[in-house]
Amino acid sequence: MSKFVKTLVAFSAVALVLGVALAPAPAAAQTAAELETIIASLQSQIEALTAQFGGSNTGSGGTTFNFTRNLTLGSTGEDVRQLQQFLNNNGFSVAASGPGSPGLESTYFGNLTKSALAAFQVANGISPAVGYFGPITRSAIS
Structure with missing residues (x-):
C-alpha cells in the first residue's frame, strides 16, 4: 500500500470512530405517568424506612427526649440539639441554613x-x- 492510501485509511478510521463516539444519544424522555410512578415508589420507600426506624418527630406534638435541665444562652449539650430539632420540626425554625437549621x-x-x-x-x-x-416550657413540649 502506498503512503497516501495508508494515510487515507487511518484518517477515515479516526473520523469514523469520532463520528460514532460524538454522535448525540437519543433522549430518554419520561412521561408524567412514569414520573408519578417513580415518585410514588420513592414515597413508599420513605414511609417504610420511617416506620422501620421508629418514625421521627416531624409534626406537632411532644418529643421523646427527656429534658432534665434548664437551658439558656450559652448552654451546650445534646439536650440543646434535641430542643432545636423539636423547634425546627414544629414550625419554629432556629435557622434557615447552617448551624441550627433542619438537619x-x-x-x-x-x-x-x-x-x-x-x-x-x-x-x-x-x-x-x-x-x-x-x-x-419543658412541660409544654412533653
Missing part, C-alpha cells in the same frame, strides 16, 4: 435558638416568652 441542629444555645424558643412560647401562651427553657 444541622447544633449543641449550642445561641440567639437563634433563643428567638425560636421565644416564638414557640408566645404561640403556646407560655409567659414570660423570653427564650428561657425552664420547667414550664
Whole structure:
C-alpha cells in the first residue's frame, strides 16, 4: 500500500470512530405517568424506612427526649440539639441554613435558638416568652 492510501485509511478510521463516539444519544424522555410512578415508589420507600426506624418527630406534638435541665444562652449539650430539632420540626425554625437549621441542629444555645424558643412560647401562651427553657416550657413540649 502506498503512503497516501495508508494515510487515507487511518484518517477515515479516526473520523469514523469520532463520528460514532460524538454522535448525540437519543433522549430518554419520561412521561408524567412514569414520573408519578417513580415518585410514588420513592414515597413508599420513605414511609417504610420511617416506620422501620421508629418514625421521627416531624409534626406537632411532644418529643421523646427527656429534658432534665434548664437551658439558656450559652448552654451546650445534646439536650440543646434535641430542643432545636423539636423547634425546627414544629414550625419554629432556629435557622434557615447552617448551624441550627433542619438537619444541622447544633449543641449550642445561641440567639437563634433563643428567638425560636421565644416564638414557640408566645404561640403556646407560655409567659414570660423570653427564650428561657425552664420547667414550664419543658412541660409544654412533653
